Amino acid sequence: MKKSMTLACLAGLATLASAAGSDGVVRFNGTAPFGGANGGGEFSMTGVSGPRLFGNFQSFCLELNESLSPGASYSFDINTAATNGGVGGGNPDPLDARTAALYEAFANGTLASYDFDNDGDGGLNSNLNRQRSGEALQAAIWELEQERTIENTTNRQDVRDLANYYVDVLAQQLADAGLGARVRILNMYRLSNGAASQDILVLIPLPQAGALAAMGLAGIAVRRRTRR
Numbered sequence: 001m002k003k004s005m006t007l008a009c010l011a012g013l014a015t016l017a018s019a020a021g022s023d024g025v026v027r028f029n030g031t032a033p034f035g036g037a038n039g040g041g042e043f044s045m046t047g048v049s050g051p052r053l054f055g056n057f058q059s060f061c062l063e064l065n066e067s068l069s070p071g072a073s074y075s076f077d078i079n080t081a082a083t084n085g086g087v088g089g090g091n092p093d094p095l096d097a098r099t100a101a102l103y104e105a106f107a108n109g110t111l112a113s114y115d116f117d118n119d120g121d122g123g124l125n126s127n128l129n130r131q132r133s134g135e136a137l138q139a140a141i142w143e144l145e146q147e148r149t150i151e152n153t154t155n156r157q158d159v160r161d162l163a164n165y166y167v168d169v170l171a172q173q174l175a176d177a178g179l180g181a182r183v184r185i186l187n188m189y190r191l192s193n194g195a196a197s198q199d200i201l202v203l204i205p206l207p208q209a210g211a212l213a214a215m216g217l218a219g220i221a222v223r224r225r226t227r228r
């Protein structure tokens with residue numbers, strides 16, 4: 001037991017000392033067809049390689065003054081704060097629990113008044129399509145992360161109304177209901193030159209059934225050894 005604990009400590013040190021962007025690589029596909037309003041999300045992302053593969057996912061950005069290039073790949077670190085960018089909230093800028101709650105509901109496909117099926121009935125007046133829904137969610141995230149107010153992001157009153165509903169009402173309700181714990185920030189670095197880039201949101205998958213079974217078996221093995 002003592003030997004394995006020493007090994008675990010060494011592994012922990014190795015993780016701390018590793019280079020920036022060591023948790024994996026993702027590709028930014030672009031903002032079409034549901035993003036792009038005001039330079040924001042939805043962003044279409046695809047996991048490429050590395051210890052953490054997220055598959056295909058839709059995301060939103062956290063830093064107003066950082067950019068991403070369509071088709072470019074980025075190495076990333078998984079974090080609970082945005083780093084090296086942004087115009088407000090500090091560096092590092094901790095992920096707001098309300099941002100996390102809104103994004104988890106989005107990633108689950110359950111965010112209220114968001115037109116996921118893009119048939120034009122999103123928003124508080126049932127007139128927003130999915131791109132306008134994304135415009136509102138991005139505006140809400142920028143306000144919560146102290147980048148820019150909703151009113152300074154968009155002139156559209158119907159988009160402002162949905163974004164303000166998310167910030168003023170829904171975000172706290174979702175956080176109180178326990179949403180957001182599985183949300184992380186990817187601190188991203190452009191693969192070609194290592195430059196610190198835009199930070200985006202991601203949902204950490206629940207452990208797979210196989211991994212849970214393996215953890216259970218490991219627990220049994222440890223208990224047996226302790227007993228002898």
Ligand SMILES: [Ca+2]
Nearest residue numbers: 083084085197
């Ligand atoms: Ca950054």
Ligand SMILES: [Ca+2]
Nearest residue numbers: 115117119121
């Ligand atoms: Ca709809």
Ligand SMILES: [Ca+2]
Nearest residue numbers: 086088089145
């Ligand atoms: Ca910020």
Ligand SMILES: [Ca+2]
Nearest residue numbers: 089093094096
């Ligand atoms: Ca923050």
